[in-house]
Amino acid sequence: MLRIGVVGCGAIGREHIDRITNKLSGGKVVAVSDVFVEGAHKVGDPIGATVYNNSADLVNDPDVDAIICTTPGFAHKETVMQAIEIGKPVFCEKPLTTTAEDSMDIVEAEIAGGKHLIQVGFMRRYDKGYRQVKEMLESGEFGAPLYLKCTHWNPEVGTNYDTPMAVYDTAIHEIDVLHWLVGDEYESAQIMMPRQTKHTHPDLKDPQLMFLKCRSGLIAMVEVFVNCRFGYDINCQIVCEEGVIDLPSPAVPTYRKSGGLTTPIGHDWKKRFIEAYDTEIQEWINSTRKGEMNGPSAWDGFVANLTADALVASQQTGEVVPIDIGVVPEFYKK
Numbered sequence: 001m002l003r004i005g006v007v008g009c010g011a012i013g014r015e016h017i018d019r020i021t022n023k024l025s026g027g028k029v030v031a032v033s034d035v036f037v038e039g040a041h042k043v044g045d046p047i048g049a050t051v052y053n054n055s056a057d058l059v060n061d062p063d064v065d066a067i068i069c070t071t072p073g074f075a076h077k078e079t080v081m082q083a084i085e086i087g088k089p090v091f092c093e094k095p096l097t098t099t100a101e102d103s104m105d106i107v108e109a110e111i112a113g114g115k116h117l118i119q120v121g122f123m124r125r126y127d128k129g130y131r132q133v134k135e136m137l138e139s140g141e142f143g144a145p146l147y148l149k150c151t152h153w154n155p156e157v158g159t160n161y162d163t164p165m166a167v168y169d170t171a172i173h174e175i176d177v178l179h180w181l182v183g184d185e186y187e188s189a190q191i192m193m194p195r196q197t198k199h200t201h202p203d204l205k206d207p208q209l210m211f212l213k214c215r216s217g218l219i220a221m222v223e224v225f226v227n228c229r230f231g232y233d234i235n236c237q238i239v240c241e242e243g244v245i246d247l248p249s250p251a252v253p254t255y256r257k258s259g260g261l262t263t264p265i266g267h268d269w270k271k272r273f274i275e276a277y278d279t280e281i282q283e284w285i286n287s288t289r290k291g292e293m294n295g296p297s298a299w300d301g302f303v304a305n306l307t308a309d310a311l312v313a314s315q316q317t318g319e320v321v322p323i324d325i326g327v328v329p330e331f332y333k334k
């Protein structure tokens, strides 16, 4: 049994605790922590977990074998570095950090420790739909992918969500999954701001149109609109030389009523990728128990943050910003 400590008992922290406790196998949440300690007690007490009000005490608890970090992005580095220091595996929710510089510090610390310890929560790589699309592309039947059109639409966000977060908290999913999907690397990024919705606030530009160009010439266009009101709607269309692939959305019943034919769109990110989260955490538990680390790595987290930094820079100027990933360290070569 993998004894897990969860740092950060907010929305996704509670989701992961619930799936480990009630759905998955091979793991047990034995400790939880949150700066808001009442919140940690609320989820930790019913399952008999030790409750902490800080990350370091949980990471250093001898009864904790591995850590799940589900604090906000700005706080991830603290916990991940503590875990590396003591040599414990850590599953860190996306983004690894909020800047490439901080992610590089983590990469360097992990390499220095000589052991693969970090997995980043890029769960779309575990989604059945994205996996099917990847297989279709790799079959060669569609020829080369030429351009991608994606939407990342959220119904609404809180007032603490600002312009850069549209990149490093939201588009970071597409940043990671798209280059993985097409087997390419980004070389430049650009953002254009269309007319803005009245439903945003002064610190948030919304919507934003993001363009990522790959080395092959492929361009990915990602529309991020986080106050779209109507629902949580993630789509991706890949235009190839020999055909077009649309990412399948999870099947839902459509219905005829009041003179209309309706396909419902959910409101909740937790449900849209629920199976992907289950698979991701189950595979992390399984591989961690075997002393392996197979999922998205700290290097993948760094590459995503480097790309995000270029997009954030373009938010200011609208200009094309180059991306130079450099050479993949030997340590991360598969």
Ligand SMILES: NC(=O)c1ccc[n+]([C@@H]2O[C@H](COP(=O)([O-])OP(=O)(O)OC[C@H]3O[C@@H](n4cnc5c(N)ncnc54)[C@H](O)[C@@H]3O)[C@@H](O)[C@H]2O)c1
Pocket: 007, 008, 009, 010, 011, 012, 013, 033, 034, 035, 036, 039, 055, 070, 071, 072, 073, 075, 093, 094, 095, 121, 122, 123, 169, 269
């Ligand atoms: N993979 C996904 O699809 C997905 C979905 C949702 C959230 N996330 C990621 O998970 C992380 C958490 O998101 P959330 O929606 O659960 O946020 P949240 O605000 O609901 O929860 C964060 C929790 O962390 C606690 N916290 C804040 N600062 C802390 C600190 N310094 N140390 C310890 N605890 C601290 C807060 O009190 C809160 O309980 C973010 O990085 C987010 O991007 C990923």
Ligand SMILES: O[C@H]1[C@H](O)[C@@H](O)[C@H](O)[C@@H](O)[C@H]1O
Pocket: 154, 169, 170, 173, 226, 269
């Ligand atoms: O924009 C949100 C994404 O759609 C979700 O999948 C989560 O990652 C959440 O943290 C983001 O704020």
